[in-house]
Amino acid sequence: MKIGIHGLTSCYGCQLSMAVVERILDVVNTFDLKYFYMLSSGGKIEHVDIAFVEGSVSTEKDEEELKKIRENADVLIAIGSCAIHGGVQGILCDEGVDYNEAFKMVYGDKKIDYNGRIAQPLDKFVKVDYSLPGCPPEEDDIMYYLATFAIGSWPEEKDYPVCAECRRAGNPCILIEKGEPCLGPVTVAGCDARCIGYGIPCIGCRGPVPQGTAWFDSLARTFKEKGMDKEYVRKRMAIFAAQYGKLDEMLDKVYGD
DSSP, X not given: OEEEEEEOBSOSHHHHHHHTOTXXXXXXXXXXXXXXXXXXXXXXXXXXXXXXXXXXXXXXXXXXXHHHHHHTEEEEEEEHHHHHHOOGGGXXXXXXXXXXXXXXXXXXXXXXXXXXXXXXXXXXXXXXXXXXXXXXXXXXXXXXXXXXXXXXXOOOOOOSBHHHHHHHTTOOOTTTTTOOOOOGGGBBOOSTTHHXXXXXXXXXXXXXXXXXXXXXXXXXXXXXXXXXXHHHHHHHHHHHHTTOTTHHHHXXXXXXX
């Protein structure tokens, strides 16, 4: 099975996670790695069965490269919060800041060799078949995706929140018991509630749980009981998911608007 691992504008953390998977030897013989720039500059974009793409579309060059990858891939998987939701660099959209104004604020009068833009997720430009969440993705998730394809199957994406894993881990609920602004009720699971296990409230780095918050609406409404208004929660979620199209719909459910 031929695979390609690509990176658009990002920190390359998702690719690094794939490069250091400890159990990669369990499945490596199943795959013919055609492109992985982090490991070798010798590859080129060619037809593959599966293309993993990290990062957001933040330049015209990103858009051109992404479309070329899509044209040459039977299956395309968005890896990480940048590829799925635009990531941290997509927050300009939520802040309502003009791209040129933001560029000048950071770089002054310096010029760059390409045309930049506010970062957007992959599905704004091409069809995305699967999403592998995380910032970066967890090794177990990476192995699960690779292993399911290796046996001719396909991955099922998690549709439940971090709260489910947090409860299983036996952590005290820092949202209810301490009033900490934990986004566990509305963030997709897969991290084993690692941050909460250290007493750190979830900041939503894995992105919003898909298909609404029906299972945890009542818990999420605790935001309101703890004095966290909708705009406050929206801004915290927007750090990683400003361009999630159903963000306001999700919050309307939570707040009963």
